[in-house]
Amino acid sequence: MTRLLLALGLWLSCATATAHTMSVSHLQVTTAERDDTVRLELDLAVRDLALTFALDANGDDQVTWGELTAIRPQIEQLVANQVQVARGGADCTLAPGNFALRRYDDGAYAALDMQASCAGAGPISIGYHLFFDRDAQHRALLTLRSKDGVTTAIASPSTRTVTIGDQSGGNPFIDFLREGVHHILIGYDHLAFLLSLLLPAVLIRKGRLWQPVSSFKVALWHVAAIVTAFTLAHSITLTAAALGWVTPASRWIEAAIAASVLLAALNNLWPVVTRRLWLVGFAFGLVHGFGFAGALSELGLPAGARVVSLLGFNLGVELGQLAVVAVALPLLFVARRTRWYARFGMPAVSLAIAALAAWWLFQRLLP
16 A cells, blocks of 8 residues: 555656647648659647757846847758658658747747658658657647548657558557557646545545445446546537537636546545435546647647547547556455555545645646
């Protein structure tokens, strides 16, 4: 039990307030009517470039257009070294073009326009290696536009070379399923909320005391009800937001998610809801679904496979969630029998989660 609490403490210490701010680049590849010419538009987040270059030359904590253009040659050299394009197995030659600054909801991006001269023909392969060494959570959304339509793929540390534009290219369902699993495993606030609900699932409230449940079946039933309700709820709002039916302000959604974690953890310390926790899972699951949608919007749903990609991402979230439950529940069930789990262990972890959630809430409410 002590080792379990130490592991949970280490995990909590690694959690940050930017649980949903993903590091994402966007690379759009457009084939021209001439088979030997390919146009590339690469958008790199300024915050990612700041990991490699000293952008803030005057130290005023703001990056200006002048400071960005001053290191344009270094940025273009970085891209030339770490982004490779090939067509039909033959390497293409990249030539830099326009350089601009774009602003999206999640910040400023340096936009590079490049031209690739290709001797070969056929499927296009992109070798993408930017930022992975500094940030293992970085992703690049690749989009190919040609006369045959639009196809997409995702580059990650484990998939740095992607072939797009042929039938054997990236599968949107598999790509977004993988990203759904990845997101839930790095979504510290989602995991903290889930853990807050799991901690008392192996206990039952009798009077003013927590008592261990009688069997694993009882605990499993509690967890199944919570996870099912949470899944149903966030699937509703994830779908509604991802398809553009509802567009809540991301700042308030992120704050509401932090508040849900705080309330769930405090409920373990000063119980108000001790029965039917699945109702809590459903109510706050509606809020968390908008958080999942925010992460999905950063990746971008491919135009030709929106529904398939959405289903893949949602299923990936569920698989990641079930994996966490499969690991945590047996450990908590074994720990419930110790005399100090209900008295010290569960409250201590809940207090740590509450403190972390309060910090998230404070930061997300800052103007």
